[in-house]
Amino acid sequence: MKTDELSRRSFIKKAGQLGAALALSKGIFAKNATAQAQEKPAEKPVFEGKEKMIVLSSKPITLEMPLEGFEHFITPTEFFFVRNNIGMPVTDIGKWNLMINGEVRSPLRLTMNDIRKFEEVETLVTLECYGNSRGFFEPKASGNQWKKGGIGTARWKGIRLKDVIEKANITDKAKHVVFDGADEPFVPTAPDFKRSIPIEKAMGPETLLVYEMNGAPLPVYHGYPLRVLVPGWGGSCSVKWLVNIQVAEKEFDSLYMVDKYRTPINPVKPGTKVLPKDMAVLTDLDVRSIIFSPSDGAKISTEEVLIKGYAWTGDAEIERVDVSTDSGKTWQKAKIVKKGGRYVWSLWEYKWKAQKQGSYLLMCRATDSKGRSQPISANWNQDGYLYNAVDKVWVDVG
Ligand SMILES: Nc1nc2c(c(=O)[nH]1)N[C@H]1C(S)=C(S)[C@@H](COP(=O)(O)O)O[C@H]1N2
């Protein structure tokens, strides 16, 4: 989707150019400040408001949450991961509107004021990139090498997508809903980021159009002024900087549907290349749990330690989490200390006291209400999606 020239500028800055980056991060554009920022390329990229993040890539911007971010049940915005596939647009709200067209009897063009008139919903939702933890696949899968931090939980405020779609009055042909954001590729020949979800998920009461995150207007990084939020499904369904919702008969056929975000229909041996026709578009997330404390390689004492982690899943609920402290020989039930419920991660703990010094392999495994559980080694796929093997953390007790 085309916006103005400013949309292609990124948030990269270097120390001493705080002003320009700050103006950008707030969506207040200062023309000469940005020109300066561009003349002197950043030596080490730092992203305003996201200084504590691990930079996986700067163009497009991909920022991973460090382990310390997991200490917060609701992820502070400064720790919330960022995944852009192409550019990042800064929207002038005075010019912005949302178009709803396609297989509808009454196409709509809504301003932010119109959006605000629908019934407001505020809820916690955990968002995870389909590629989170790709960095753990063996052999290596191509793409951003995420560890555990391609996930976060925020308090989102917005309206139900279903209310907007119902107002537009869909035809009998409506089977999919295509979302387009204002972001553009860095080169005109590269494909735009546009994705679709099936109408059933779009009409689910959980699927939202959100304009607030953690009590503040949606930051530019996360889709200002409006994004889709598709709980339980991978982050790529939750299209940011939304400008168009097109109701369609068919699944959208862009690169981001036909080539990416697909997984083999039948499991394959690690390293096997599969053609798109033998793959299907990803839908809901799989069941998963991680340990965030202690961290891998940590040195701990023979005193009692608290093993802490999260568990989450797709269109289901977490039923239980089991922990092993002896390389998977025996498993004990962890205590769920904060149950997130559907679409929100659950915080769990397990008290453990090592009997003697040595190296220990800690593991965790969650089970969900669909009866799904985590495999010992991940289901390998060439693009490294949906990594959900039992988490493995080595600790040294000494
Ligand atoms: N318009 C647009 N929406 C997008 C993307 C994008 O590149 N462009 N990236 C998607 C992907 S792959 C993910 S994982 C989530 C990340 O959301 P976040 O950056 O707010 O954490 O946004 C999704 N929405």
Ligand SMILES: [Mo]
């Ligand atoms: Mo993603």
